[in-house]
Amino acid sequence: MNHSVNAAARLDRLPMGSFHRRVLQLVGLGMFFDGFDNSMGAGVLAALVKNHWSTIAMNAHFISATFVGLSIGAVLSGFLGDRFGRRFAYQFNLLIFGVSCVLSSLATSMDQLIILRGIMGIGIGAEYVVGYSTVSEFMPPKRRGRALAIVGLLSMSGGFAVYLVSTQIIPHFGWRPMYIIGGAGALWVWYMRRKLPESPRWLEKMGRTEEAERVLAEIEREASQGGAVLAPVPPALPQPARWVPVGVLFAPAARRRTMLALLVNLGCMVGSYSFISWIPSFFVQQGFTVKDALTFSTIMTFGNIVGPTIGIFIADRLGRRRGLIYAAVWCAVAGLAYALQTNIYAVVACGFLLITGITLAMALGVGGYTPELFPTEYRFRGNGVAQMVGRIGVILSPYLVVKLFHAYGTGAVMIFIAALYVTMALCLTLFGIETNQRSLEAVAPEPESATSGMAIQENQPSLS
Template sequence: MAGSVNAAGRLDRLPMGSFQWRILTLVGLGMFFDGFDNQMAAGVLGALVKEGWSTIEMNAHYISITFAGLAVGALMTGLLGDRYGRRFAYQFNLMIFGTMCLFSMFAPSMTWLTALRFVMGIGIGAEYVVGYGMVSEFVPPQRRGWALGLISVVSMASTFCVNFIGLFVIPAFGWRPMYLIGGLGALWVWFLRRKLPESPRWLESRGRNEEAERVMLEIEAEASKGGPLPPVTALAASAPVWVPISVLFSRGVISRTLLAMAVCITCLVGSYSFSYWVPTFFVKQGMSVTKSLGFATVMALGSSLGPLVGMLTSDWIGRRRGTLLAAIWCGVFALAYSQQTDPTWVLVFGFFLQGGMSLMIGFGLGGYTPELFPTEYRFRGSGIAQMTGRIAVIASPYLVVSLYESYGLPSVLYAISSLYFLLALGVFFFGIETNQRSLESIAPERASEAAPASRSAESAA
């Protein structure tokens, strides 16, 4: 059996049990503190402007350098995860952003805080690739959309939590304790995740069948405690190969790569152009830091409820259709928000806009993107797509500042709305449905440009 483990067929027929819940819990905790450390910038930057420690232009540099780190982290973990394994990738990133977060608490100047943020961003950017990729490989197709949605719920809940905590901590104690909370949380999860198993799918794709069989037997032994296991579904076996990164731009794959890039660019530029800047814009319009954080906290509650909708509907409507509908939702509510001046309606439309944006991240970036690529290059495909999105976000703060200072806040919302509507068109014409299907059945035909998986680790990624 060690020579033909059929990890995909054996994993896909397992019922949801303690093993899958452990994976979801530990991945979810990592995603939560990843989101916490990432989203704390919104409240922190508003406070730094109010204190005179920073300016809106320096904040733009901080946000851009954050996404430079996120881009490097997404690409790095894609290369490392496909080459050295999922387990290797999901541990190094937590150590990086947890440690750098603690160091940031002692930053003596905005220059130091920005430099530390770049390194922190490398670890933060890696977690999105690792978290969603890991869950997609361990959870059966019948529950994969729900599981990816649950991870998105946990991740996006951090947006509300960091705003809620910041509402009390920042006015009373300043911004530095926020980095202490985020750093300690990340390192705690790093300790808990030490014993997570390697992905049997990845092990088999690399020709490490004995290790894959050993992990599968452990998983099945735990799953069988709940009763007899369903019969194994026989999936077409293929010889383990190592494919170079150029496969992402080969015939049959490039359309998926470009679609994944478009999804990530829209999700990230749209979401961060709004959520990162809202507290700062409120402060610039004369609000106190406390009131601006209060407004941001109420709107951020939508970021927690949006993915909940995705979790409950993803396996019903599918990731392609869900991504399409979420993009249209965001485009409509961005336009509606741009016309609001009454504080009550600003909160209402901001709530639904942030809910739609987080729903879009759950459906598109989290659920749809990793499903588009097969095991052999899933992390590299997701990593390249997310790297492209992060690079786009590097430039976006300068565009946001330029539009805001020249034409006011509505112009920023018009640009965001246009981005979502364009993505909706792209998904409608070029998207494929992945719902209720094995990852192996979704995969494009194997590219001819491939090498045996036994090729030495020093081969080019």
């Protein structure tokens, strides 16, 4: 029995039930506080500029330090998750950003805060890779897109919640309590998540069949409670235990997937952070008070809830690839409309629409599409490398945003963002790989081809 664990087929046949809801809840909570801590910088930086603790230039260093950490965390978690397991990776990262977030509340200078932010970024960056990749390995194909969109909603909800909390906390108590709230929440989830099981897909690929069988048996037992009859298990496919080097990402069979993942992560992340991270600071620079800036930003960032919510309804209907194309076009149009507005209410309305599109693209692209492109053996590393490249793009983007803003105003920043999304939409239309309603193993390239460098044939997608 241990030689025919058949983890993929056994997991994919299960109906959504209490086990899947528990995975979504615990991973989603971690993603919520990940989004909370990651988005916290925007309101904090506006307050630091207002009280002369920081400047726009130092804020750029803070944001870039964040993304240095996010880049390291993304690629590090990819290697740790593929080598030592999913459980090790998702507990390790929560501990890092929880502890460093609490310590940030004690910083005595902007330099200290920047250093701690970089360390915090390692944990935050790892959580993005680990959370989405882990969920993708447990969910059945027909509900995988919806499940990943739910995780995206919880992650983006953290970004919205931080604005709601900051409008009440920062004007009255300063910025330090924000770090205590974010850090305590992350450490609480770290404690709660210790009982999540290891991925049977990964255990089988690593040759740990007895452990895979035990985990699968427990999942199946829970799924059959209440008299539910499980579907028959399809015949087992050969699943050789193996470790593949990271160079497989650039072998002919996987190269197209890797390029797509790099494109999606670069476009989504740079487009998102080039706008969302700077909203309060731009308002403050234009003469608004910190409270007004946070209020306007909170209204606009309600799109953090609306975007992923739309994703929940379309992820398994349109598919992640086609939905991402439409979201990218939406972002380009909304960004250009934002640049043309002069009335503050129109600005806020267009900003809300832009953030809705941005977060929909993040949920479908970074959260849903990227992990599906890679097989179990190197899913975490493929996702990690793609997110690392996206984060590196964001490390450089604050300096470009500042230069464009000072030289040409907000309109130039919006044109830059629109161009990013148009490029992404075109490339996905021409070269994208469809993953919707397919098992992860059916989407994956042939193992022999991926490791030997032999090319495989992939059908060109269509939007029909």
